[in-house]
Amino acid sequence: MTVIMAFNYLCILLGVLTTFDVAAQNYPLKPVRFVAPYPAGGVNDIVAQFAEQGVETAHSTPGEFAALIRSDLQKWGKVIEEAGIPRE
Secondary structure, X not given: OOHHHHHHHHHHHHXXXXXXXXXXXXXOOOOOOOXXXXXXXXXHHHHHHHHHXXXXXXXXXXXXXXXXXXXXXHHXXXXXHHHOOOOO
C-alpha cells in the first residue's frame, strides 16, 4: 500500500468517525436570524423575509402567472363562492 493510499484511507476513516458526533448535535441551538443588507420594503428585503419564513420565490412569465391564477380559480372557485367572497 502506498503512502498516498494510506493517507486517503485515514482521511476517509476520520471523516466517517467525526460525522457521527456532529450529527448528534441539536443545531441550531438558538433561532437563526437573517440580515438583509438592503433597505426595508425593497424587493431584496421582501425576498429575504420570504426566505426567513421558508418560502421560495418562483420566477415566471406573465402568461405562466395568468395560467396559474386560472387554475387556482378553478381549483378554489367553489370555496370562494361558498364563503361569499366577491371576485375582482
